[in-house]
Amino acid sequence: MVPRQVTPFAKPQYTAAMSSRTPGPVRIDGGHGADGTWVRPMPMPGSGVMSSVFSTIHLGEEGVTVIDPGWPGPREEEFLGPLDDFLRERGRRLDQITDVIVTHMHPDHVGAASVLLKATGARYAAGAVEWASAEAGRDGTGSRQWRPLPEMIGAPAGALDSVMAVFSRPPALPSFVPKRTPDVLLNDGDLLADYGLPEELGLRAVITPGHTPGHMTLAADDAGFYIAADMILPEIQPGIGLGISDVDGNPVVDYLGSLQRISEFDDYLVIPGHGYVFTGLATRRRETAEHVLGRAREVSDILGWNPEISIWRLAGQLTWSGGWEEMKSSPLLFSALRQTMMYRELVLRGDAAGGDAVTRWEQSFDLDS
């Protein structure tokens, strides 16, 4: 039977996350001695479960592996001190870090990578697709399918001026992404040990596109834990389509596919990017699918009445937490219009059999429509 709730792994971590405090590190492998795998939260600007970001740190015989070095804080030089303290308290040192792995190119996950790589000379591993999408951001070759251009949106004159400013900037790699190319580029199904990363970790790369184009998660199949990063979060929903640049395809469709695909980890301990470590992935996948498909259903209902409605007016009829009037002048307008375009395309493309795509997705997650 599928449990109805997710279960936090460590109560103090849960309590801290729910009250916007940064919890202490938690050892997740239940082992003894100097080796082991830890989840180390770092404070970041945000509230609730977004008030910290998780770094997974493995203290092994072959070296120290850091997965998602995290948010460097406002002053980069202040990042290394607390990490050094963390390692020393466990009999290790910074210069024993052999590997830095990043799940995706967002500042709260990869932001501290540059300073850590410089300080340690560690090997740097990332997902191949995620790196390609960052590179496409540098040279401006990303997909343009989801650019909310005024003529395509049907917006009133001037309404998209702030959005258009985004495109007038020259393409660039954001400053939080390390300039160097990763030493190891991982694809779906790759065993990290085959690339020279510590064998004892037993990690397998599981690429879960949606949040970003090449978002990478990591499965420790023998130990039974799953590093989900921002693929799925307790309490809140991760954004969709937030890559540095887009690749071909629809991020919402990709995300739903990833949400199904990770059912193979329903019995694993889940380490998300934010919040708290938990079990009960099946429950959380279902809740997350309900949220995404609730939005798709909303778009589908409007298009059912008015298939010719412009993207601008469609966005105006959707539910936004601060309301549409506020959204129109918000820096989030760009993202809101992109979301509207992605959901609209999902609805209009239908399913493979020429039927209703939203209904088919609902059925695939066992949701009542």
Ligand SMILES: [Zn+2]
């Ligand atoms: Zn993220």
